[in-house]
Amino acid sequence: MLGILYLTIAIFWGSAVCQCIFPDMAEWTEKSFSGRKIKVCSLFLIVPAWIYTGLIPMTWLVYILSYAMRLSKNGMFYANIVVMALFFVSGVVMYIVRKVQGELRLPGLRAMAFSKGEVFFLVFVLYLSLRLFFTTFRIEGDTLYVGLSVFSDFSPHLGMIRSFSGGTNFPTSYSHFAGEDIKYHFMFQFLVGNLEFLGMRLDFAFNIPSLLGMVSTFLLLYVFAVKLTGKRPVGYLAGIFFAFRSSFGVFRYLAERPRGKGVWEAFTEHSEFIGYTPNEDWGLWNLNVYCNQRHLAFSLGVMLLVLILFTPYLYAMGKRMRLEWGRVKKARAGQEKRSLLLRREKTYGEQKESVVEDENDGVEGGEDADDHLMTKMALAAAAKKDAVLGGKKLVTEADDTPEIPLRVGFFLRRNLFAAKGWEIENPLMAVFAGILLGALAFFNGAVTIAALLVLFIMAAVSDHRLDFLVTALIAGALAILQSAAFIDGNAVTTSFYYGFIAENRTVFGVIDYIFRLTGPVLFVVMAAFILVDAEKRIMTAAFAAPFLFAFHISLTTDVTVNHKYIMISLMLFGILSACVIVKLWEQRKFLVRAAAVGMVVMLCATGFFEYLVVLNRNQKQNNLAFNTHDSVTAWIRENATAQDIFLTSNYALNNVVLGGAMLYNGWQYFGWSAGYDTAYRDEQVRCMYEAENTEELAWLLQENNIRYIIVDHDNRMSADYEVREDVISSAYEAVFSQDEGDWKFTIYDVKKPLAQR
Numbered sequence: 236m237l238g239i240l241y242l243t244i245a246i247f248w249g250s251a252v253c254q255c256i257f258p259d260m261a262e263w264t265e266k267s268f269s270g271r272k273i274k275v276c277s278l279f280l281i282v283p284a285w286i287y288t289g290l291i292p293m294t295w296l297v298y299i300l301s302y303a304m305r306l307s308k309n310g311m312f313y314a315n316i317v318v319m320a321l322f323f324v325s326g327v328v329m330y331i332v333r334k335v336q337g338e339l340r341l342p343g344l345r346a347m348a349f350s351k352g353e354v355f356f357l358v359f360v361l362y363l364s365l366r367l368f369f370t371t372f373r374i375e376g377d378t379l380y381v382g383l384s385v386f387s388d389f390s391p392h393l394g395m396i397r398s399f400s401g402g403t404n405f406p407t408s409y410s411h412f413a414g415e416d417i418k419y420h421f422m423f424q425f426l427v428g429n430l431e432f433l434g435m436r437l438d439f440a441f442n443i444p445s446l447l448g449m450v451s452t453f454l455l456l457y458v459f460a461v462k463l464t465g466k467r468p469v470g471y472l473a474g475i476f477f478a479f480r481s482s483f484g485v486f487r488y489l490a491e492r493p494r495g496k497g498v499w500e501a502f503t504e505h506s507e508f509i510g511y512t513p514n515e516d517w518g519l520w521n522l523n524v525y526c527n528q529r530h531l532a533f534s535l536g537v538m539l540l541v542l543i544l545f546t547p548y549l550y551a552m553g554k555r556m557r558l559e560w561g562r563v564k565k566a567r568a569g570q571e572k573r574s575l576l577l578r579r580e581k582t583y584g585e586q587k588e589s590v591v592e593d594e595n596d597g598v599e600g601g602e603d604a605d606d607h608l609m610t611k612m613a614l615a616a617a618a619k620k621d622a623v624l625g626g627k628k629l630v631t632e633a634d635d636t637p638e639i640p641l642r643v644g645f646f647l648r649r650n651l652f653a654a655k656g657w658e659i660e661n662p663l664m665a666v667f668a669g670i671l672l673g674a675l676a677f678f679n680g681a682v683t684i685a686a687l688l689v690l691f692i693m694a695a696v697s698d699h700r701l702d703f704l705v706t707a708l709i710a711g712a713l714a715i716l717q718s719a720a721f722i723d724g725n726a727v728t729t730s731f732y733y734g735f736i737a738e739n740r741t742v743f744g745v746i747d748y749i750f751r752l753t754g755p756v757l758f759v760v761m762a763a764f765i766l767v768d769a770e771k772r773i774m775t776a777a778f779a780a781p782f783l784f785a786f787h788i789s790l791t792t793d794v795t796v797n798h799k800y801i802m803i804s805l806m807l808f809g810i811l812s813a814c815v816i817v818k819l820w821e822q823r824k825f826l827v828r829a830a831a832v833g834m835v836v837m838l839c840a841t842g843f844f845e846y847l848v849v850l851n852r853n854q855k856q857n858n859l860a861f862n863t864h865d866s867v868t869a870w871i872r873e874n875a876t877a878q879d880i881f882l883t884s885n886y887a888l889n890n891v892v893l894g895g896a897m898l899y900n901g902w903q904y905f906g907w908s909a910g911y912d913t914a915y916r917d918e919q920v921r922c923m924y925e926a927e928n929t930e931e932l933a934w935l936l937q938e939n940n941i942r943y944i945i946v947d948h949d950n951r952m953s954a955d956y957e958v959r960e961d962v963i964s965s966a967y968e969a970v971f972s973q974d975e976g977d978w979k980f981t982i983y984d985v986k987k988p989l990a991q992r
Contacts, residue, residue, distance in 0.1 A: 238435030248322040249289025251329040261342035267465040268550045277346040283451035305405035360453040371526045374438045379861040382853035385527035390888040397895030399428025404877035411901030413880045416723040422677045423530035448533025455539035460810040469813040476809030479842025481756035506851040521845035534679035538686040548697040665705035673713025681799040685781040692777035732789035763811035778807035793908040868894040879942035884949035921956040929966040944983040
């Protein structure tokens with residue numbers, strides 16, 4: 236099957252590129268960022284790196300060539316064949332070159348060995364991901380089942396996927412607001428659509444990339460956590476906290492249950508998301524997000540991979556600063572000793588002037604002269620020691636300034652403005668990271684922005700700041716280039732918006748909202764900030780950057796989409812929470828360990844409850860079921876292209892959307908939240924369906940580039956307009972029709988006017 240071959244070649248090519256750029260990547264899992272020996276299965280790092288390194292560039296190149304060959308009948312097929320051949324051959328060449336040069340370094344069996352904990356963790360991650368993805372989207376026999384908790388977001392996603400698998404959505408248009416630019420990050424949908432185009436069944440085409448991305452994110456989070464802390468249990472707990480979020484919601488829900496309603500029934504039968512903050516009952520903060528926004532789960536791993544690449548620079552700065560600050564402290568101590576000796580010398584001189592020499596006694600100073608000589612010798616020794624510790628520069632820094640201002644000045648001189656802090660270390664790595672983050676912009680732009688925010692904070696206190704700058708410039712340039720190519724006008728509209736979606740957007744109102752939303756996790760993070768070392772405190776500040784961004788800046792019409800930044804910060808905060816719990820567990824005292832277990836329960840209970848809700852809500856009897864051989868879907872896929880715009884009711888998900896039809900004005904929330912003017916099209920839809928004569932109708936259809944008109948039960952029952960089906964049927968030929976009465980479904984072809992017959 237070509238779809239499986241496509242994925243295999245992409246991962247193979249990614250492995251070849253990583254072999255050239257990072258030949259020692261497998262060895263990265265042998266030491267923590269601080270240099271402590273650890274033992275982590277190298278496959279947890281290198282396989283996700285191969286997946287992202289190969290799949291993202293390959294998908295982009297297929298898209299670009301498909302666009303270039305859009306006028307060819309089989310352009311997308313030719314693009315795939317060319318790219319797969321190119322990537323396979325170039326991958327083989329890279330391996331051969333490395334072999335000939337004697338630089339081929341494959342991970343050994345010891346590096347690939349799993350610990351028992353890692354086996355359990357991998358099984359947990361695979362089970363969780365498979366269960367979630369195939370519960371919410373699967374095909375059984377001739378029926379496509381779409382989960383109740385995801386069908387809404389799947390409306391534009393499946394519409395975009397089917398528009399690409401039809402091979403014609405070039406130039407790309409948004410399936411729920413056809414005929415204009417594409418403001419939505421669509422490349423994951425293109426990847427899925429391309430896999431279906433290559434013959435992979437729709438549910439596999441959707442779920443396999445989702446699975447690769449979700450599992451990669453879990454594994455890279457584990458590797459990052461262990462390298463950051465040097466402890467494998469921290470990695471396991473970080474993965475659990477990522478899966479099951481912190482909140483007091485479940486405890487409040489159980490407290491409000493009436494007498495006689497047991498806890499067991501609440502966990503096994505409840506199928507509605509609990510929510511005590513705005514939109515929380517959408518499932519906005521739990522695993523359901525990764526089910527209905529598969530591109531988010533896929534993209535998070537790229538951010539974690541980039542953080543693994545850059546965090547060593549932070550630790551290099553910390554090591555250098557501690558070494559040099561130690562020298563400064565020694566010089567400062569030496570200067571204080573020298574000052575004491577100088578004061579003693581001055582005192583001796585003053586005493587000497589007050590003494591009247593008795594020449595007849597022949598006394599030349601006695602013991603005072605000896606003291607004077609000893610003072611001079613001590614001063615000379617101190618000066619010699621200072622020279623060894625760093626010479627005049629360190630002596631200058633070790634003045635009488637109080638320690639805190641001295642530390643600030645030291646940081647500014649020795650890091651922020653020092654050459655060592657700016658010199659470039661690994662330009663190839665910086666370019667690689669920049670390309671990967673930039674290419675991610677139209678997979679999920681929020682992850683690109685969040686990654687740059689975290690890197691910005693890290694760069695301020697890291698060595699090799701130019702590496703960070705190169706990555707940021709390349710990522711930013713690629714994002715801007717893509718936006719210019721796909722979006723008319725500004726890609727984002729930045730505005731200050733304090734408070735996110737808190738009910739009361741005052742300082743105390745926002746604090747209350749955050750407390751209700753996140754539960755105990757932020758208190759645990761505060762404790763971690765006190766307990767951990769300087770580097771982890773800096774990382775805590777960096778992890779908080781997307782969180783703070785979400786509560787102060789809006790980039791879109793709907794600020795609710797900022798929830799992704801908050802979830803990213805909470806994912807990273809999970810590492811710090813795990814660090815605190817592991818420290819408690821290491822105390823080996825029963826009560827302390829019991830407290831650690833209690834903290835895990837407190838942090839995970841709501842998230843675990845919501846995981847069960849996702850499963851309950853998406854049981855088979857609750858799923859939306861679609862016949863994969865539906866006649867409407869089949870007709871649209873066989874007769875319409877992505878350039879044919881359909882005038883319809885404001886559809887969400889139905890057989891028309893599954894056919895890949897490009898809707899003039901689908902469910903308005905999707906278009907509105909993406910930044911489109913849905914109000915204007917609402918009015919145009921009303922005018923077209925209510926046109927009183929064929930001339931008016933024809934003019935409106937031409938103005939809006941409509942190819943097909945659908946009249947169905949939704950139109951007839953609409954409260955927004957009264958459809959004039961008599962005018963439409965007298966003007967254009969009905970090219971498809973089924974059912975009768977109010978449920979009659981008809982497609983009219985605007986290119987087949989009856990008046991010309």
